Amino acid sequence: MNKPEALAGRLSQLSTRKKNPKPVEISEIVEGAQGTATYIAQMTxxxxxxxxxxxxxxxxxxxxxxxxxxxxWSRQTT
Structure with missing residues (x-):
């Protein structure tokens, strides 16, 4: 699965859940954003x-x- 499809799948999962049994860790979000920025940098x-x-x-x-x-953006940390 390529990165855009993986991101779309993750967003789809998040939007269809009624209740999230465990909170999403901020490190998961940042890692995803950094990975996306890295991918965009490579493509551009x-x-x-x-x-x-x-x-x-x-x-x-x-x-x-x-x-x-x-x-x-890919180098930013929180």
């Missing part, structure tokens, strides 16, 4: 490389900025 990095190769300078720049932002 690959897209930036593709855009560079095709000489789409503005698009490559925007994707590189998105990659940097995602990398910053």
């Amino acid at each position: 990095g690959e897209l930036a490389n593709l855009a560079n190769g095709a000489r789409f300078q503005s698009l490559a720049h925007l994707l590189a900025r998105a990659q940097l932002e995602a990398e910053l």
